[in-house]
Amino acid sequence: MIHRVLLTLLLSLVFVFNVSYARPIVKTPVGYIEGRETILTEQFLGIPYAKTPVGNLRYAPPSKIEPFANIYRADRYCKMSYQSVSDTLVQKYGMGDDSLCLNIFRPKNLSKSDKLPVLFWIHGGAYVQGSSATSVSSADSFVENGVIVVTLNYRLQFQGFMSTVQTYSQYGTTGNFGHLDILEALKWVNQNIESFGGDPANITIAGHSAGAMAASALILSPLSDGLFKRAFLQSGTILNYPFSDFTHKRSKRRAxxxxxxVLNTFGVSDNYDGLNTLRDIDPMLLSYCSPFDFSFHSGKTSYINPLFDGYFLPIEPYLSLKRGNFSNIELMLGYVSDEGTLFSDRNMTEKNFINGIKNNFGEQKFQDIYDLYSETIPNSAYVKQSTFLSDIMFTLGMKIFADNLSKSTKVYMYHYAFAEKEDLAYGFGVYHGIDHRAVFNTFTSPSQKQKMVASVFHKKLVNFIKSGDPNKEDQKSYPIDWPKYTKNSPNVFRLDKISGIEELKIKDRLEKLEKIIYEGEL
Incomplete structure (x- = not known):
């Protein structure tokens, strides 16, 4: 009798387990895809969007994936792209060539007719590290608010951004294979997301830092025209220095x-045979030879940067913006108060600050740049450096994008100025990346202030993703209107303990810096 009762209980538990964690299956144009179910979401993980880049596909534009012959089981993240990362992440996810994949997070039981808005999230990491598995700690808050989230991997470091004469002559492009991966994933989403209940006509591309750089590059690339409706740039644009460069000449020379x-390190020539030799070298070795290594005071870097190649990026991004050569999309973008502190040297001396300006921007521009920061920031060399790097790495590019896109479309800018005492104790202020958890509303054991700031920020972003207006459906819960940004009315939504509207306080300095950097160059 006891055995029969135990058997009945065991069968009941098995039945409950199977019902609670049923595997959702979606029929798509590329075949059937089977995901997994969590308490709040349905997840389809590790879906390949391009062929594995091995053999002749290595150091080449991505190739379109073939339809699946059988049901594709998408229940785990795929491997990370080759990069120099901690052993913990490698042990958890692994690294390999079969990393060109994406993940989809959606509410349960959707059909093609639901047509929910889509957030296409590109991870950051200076184009040298990161993965789709680690870029979003949780998509639950977006999914709960009726937004489908897509994250993806793309080739990094040498694999994604190396530039050679051979690849340029052979493929008509070079230095942007990682960008082209992202473009291929975006095409895949356009062609398949409707099967998951998403709306291909309502896609918001977004990212943080290098992810925002990549998203801004898509805004400027004619290859992505019509593939998305909105963009959210969190602390980054393709104008970020030293991650990218300012002019075609500088970009080409450095790339x-x-x-x-790297080629010289392995004795490889820049020709057809050399490219084939390169394809046989362990990608991990090449990754270790191409980290993000930038010394401000010497101006030296070993960074493999994107190239203004004439194909993915036809001309200098600055010229594209000035000429109006960009996708006519709605834009939200913003920055944190102290973007540059994580990249600055606390022991910076005045002499090294001076040398840094000269070595990065030349003797001709030195005095104007130095005067701009010495006159407005009568403080230590460290503060001058961190302020200058905040501008040249992040805020200058964001202002230029906002100024030019706002001539023809809706633009909303934010300034994230909030940090708890324990964050400020590190000495980096409101540092680069501190707002990432607020975007996804994923603070661990948040304080009341963190809850409030995250709630406002997240809700405004959800509204923007859905409608292009951060204020829509939000007047009752947060009655302050977020006005549009224009060059003549540079309105900014300040996110802080008490949020509200301010003017872009650094506008005058950025306009002077823009003139110094670009005048006479283009």
């Missing part, structure tokens, strides 16, 4: 010379 250093 090819950095790649040449």
């Amino acid at each position: 090819f010379s950095q790649t040449e250093k």
